[in-house]
Amino acid sequence: MTQPDPHSPARTIGYLAVIAGVVVLGAGSFAYAAGWLSPSRLTPTKLVSALAPTSGPALGHRRNHAKGVCFSGVFEANGTGTEVSRAGVFARGTYPVLGRFNLGTPDPDAPDATVRVRGMGLQITAPDGAVWRTAMINLPFFPVATPMAFYDLLKASHSTDPGAMASFTQAHPEFARFGGWAKSAPWTTSYAEEAYNSLDAFLFVDASGARHPVRWSLLPQAPVSPVTNAELTRLGPNHLEPEITARVGQAPQRWTFNITLANPGDETDDPSKAWGPDRRMLTVGTLIVSKIEPERDGPCRDINFDPTILPDGIAVSDDPFPAARSAAYARSYDLRASETQYYPYHLQTAKSSTP
Amino acid sequence: MTGQRIHFTMPQRALHWLMAIMLLAMLFIGVGMVSTVGPKYLALLATHKTLGVAILALALIRLVVRLCSGAPALPANLPGAMKLVAHLSHYALYFFMIAMPVLGWGMMSAAAYPILLFGGLHLPPILPQSAVLQAVLWKAHFYFAFAFFGLILLHIAAALFHAFIRRDGVFESMAPLPIHDHAPSAQVHPAE
Numbered sequence: 001m002t003q004p005d006p007h008s009p010a011r012t013i014g015y016l017a018v019i020a021g022v023v024v025l026g027a028g029s030f031a032y033a034a035g036w037l038s039p040s041r042l043t044p045t046k047l048v049s050a051l052a053p054t055s056g057p058a059l060g061h062r063r064n065h066a067k068g069v070c071f072s073g074v075f076e077a078n079g080t081g082t083e084v085s086r087a088g089v090f091a092r093g094t095y096p097v098l099g100r101f102n103l104g105t106p107d108p109d110a111p112d113a114t115v116r117v118r119g120m121g122l123q124i125t126a127p128d129g130a131v132w133r134t135a136m137i138n139l140p141f142f143p144v145a146t147p148m149a150f151y152d153l154l155k156a157s158h159s160t161d162p163g164a165m166a167s168f169t170q171a172h173p174e175f176a177r178f179g180g181w182a183k184s185a186p187w188t189t190s191y192a193e194e195a196y197n198s199l200d201a202f203l204f205v206d207a208s209g210a211r212h213p214v215r216w217s218l219l220p221q222a223p224v225s226p227v228t229n230a231e232l233t234r235l236g237p238n239h240l241e242p243e244i245t246a247r248v249g250q251a252p253q254r255w256t257f258n259i260t261l262a263n264p265g266d267e268t269d270d271p272s273k274a275w276g277p278d279r280r281m282l283t284v285g286t287l288i289v290s291k292i293e294p295e296r297d298g299p300c301r302d303i304n305f306d307p308t309i310l311p312d313g314i315a316v317s318d319d320p321f322p323a324a325r326s327a328a329y330a331r332s333y334d335l336r337a338s339e340t341q342y343y344p345y346h347l348q349t350a351k352s353s354t355p
Numbered sequence: 356m357t358g359q360r361i362h363f364t365m366p367q368r369a370l371h372w373l374m375a376i377m378l379l380a381m382l383f384i385g386v387g388m389v390s391t392v393g394p395k396y397l398a399l400l401a402t403h404k405t406l407g408v409a410i411l412a413l414a415l416i417r418l419v420v421r422l423c424s425g426a427p428a429l430p431a432n433l434p435g436a437m438k439l440v441a442h443l444s445h446y447a448l449y450f451f452m453i454a455m456p457v458l459g460w461g462m463m464s465a466a467a468y469p470i471l472l473f474g475g476l477h478l479p480p481i482l483p484q485s486a487v488l489q490a491v492l493w494k495a496h497f498y499f500a501f502a503f504f505g506l507i508l509l510h511i512a513a514a515l516f517h518a519f520i521r522r523d524g525v526f527e528s529m530a531p532l533p534i535h536d537h538a539p540s541a542q543v544h545p546a547e
Contacts, residue, residue: 015515026508026511030382030386034386034390035387042393043390045390129469129477147392302489304468308397323396323397324392326396327388331389337466337489337490337493338493338494
């Protein structure tokens with residue numbers, strides 16, 4: 001024992017300081033990893049909170065695309081997609097589908113004619129159980145180029161500063177395209193007359209392992225009858241849900257499933273830039289919607305249409321949005337799942353009205 | 356819990372240090388991934404799920420090994436309260452090691468998320484789809500993570516306390532270096 005006395009008070013205090021240092025370092029790194037020391041980090045919580053109107057979110061509902069209706073049906077694959085993706089759902093065959101038509105609004109009671117963006121959440125299940133989920137909108141391009149810009153857009157649109165939107169559009173010139181589309185694109189009176197676009201670029205992986213950057217679109221086979229916003233307004237605040245219910249009740253509704261392959265050099269990381277019409281396009285099948293159910297007790301209600309839930313044969317690209325959407329959708333899902341007491345279930349309404 | 360050994364067995368020590376690294380990585384990945392919308396979110400999530408399943412498998416093996424091999428007795432002169440805290444904290448550590456992956460798996464199941472791991476592995480759901488269950492499970496998973504991390508910090512502090520201040524052989528009993536397992540009882544307090 002040539003060492004100094006390990007029990008001297010000075011050494012004990014020194015060791016206690018070392019132990020305290022280890023604990024503080026551990027807790028500090030944990031706090032850093034959790035983002036508590038980085039107030040500028042864009043977290044899913046911040047992004048989801050920014051979606052809410054100034055009056056607060058609609059509890060129990062999706063934090064965006066809150067107004068919607070469930071559908072089910074099939075995807076009829078014609079086999080063409082197997083050239084670019086080994087995903088089971090592209091092999092010739094018929095696969096069950098679950099989905100949701102929706103309006104791009106955080107307000108589940110928003111009048112139909114006040115919401116410019118319409119969407120479709122879709123889940124296709126392959127025979128081996130592999131699930132593909134996608135959430136698409138009728139816009140042909142995304143309003144902004146990055147998730148941070150989207151967050152800034154939400155902040156600006158809810159800002160009380162009258163100059164907020166002007167300074168946002170100045171900083172994000174790509175947003176002007178959305179303004180142009182919102183003004184000039186025709187309205188329709190049916191979810192069945194809308195095209196739905198992935199916007200984000202993904203990678204299809206074929207049987208040889210080769211990767212193909214793609215985007216996809218569902219094009220309506222129903223004839224499109226454009227109307228003005230005033231004409232849609234006259235149909236009432238809740239026209240779209242009964243309309244699609246009645247229409248699908250008459251006959252199944254169909255969409256052509258098109259894959260657009262990127263040209264060499266096409267940017268895959270910016271969904272605000274649409275790819276032009278000179279890209280190679282493959283029609284891989286038909287979506288057939290044969291049943292509509294209200295969201296309240298419908299099969300889509302508790303489904304998170306997270307666009308990163310992909311089968312083997314489809315992968316994310318360097319587009320930053322799918323990851324951001326996945327993180328934010330998960331947050332939205334967790335929030336609404338813990339708010340079921342605020343959600344207007346039919347079951348509860350029926351129970352409370354039964355003596 | 357009593358035995359002749361003054362060290363944990365070699366498999367126990369190997370499991371302890373391997374899992375120490377995995378559990379710390381897991382907790383950091385967990386708090387990191389839920390606080391970002393960046394592209395790394397997806398890789399972190401896939402790693403979190405894969406590592407979680409590996410931890411669950413190792414924790415169950417470790418539990419069996421612990422039940423079979425036992426643990427060295429704590430020093431006879433350790434105050435009763437510290438012995439109690441030591442025993443309770445070990446029960447709690449085992450609880451979290453097993454409960455956290457099961458809660459994670461359960462909350463993914465209740466949310467109807469496909470559970471895909473690295474390497475294309477696909478786990479079956481262990482619970483039916485239920486928003487109410489999902490809410491309870493993710494909250495438990497979330498709050499338990501902080502409790503687990505706090506407990507690990509306490510565990511590290513206690514280990515260093517034994518190593519530096521008490522020097523009673525408790526730290527050495529789980530030391531990563533292969534120290535001979537059986538020793539004469541005179542060496543129960545090697546630091547003396």
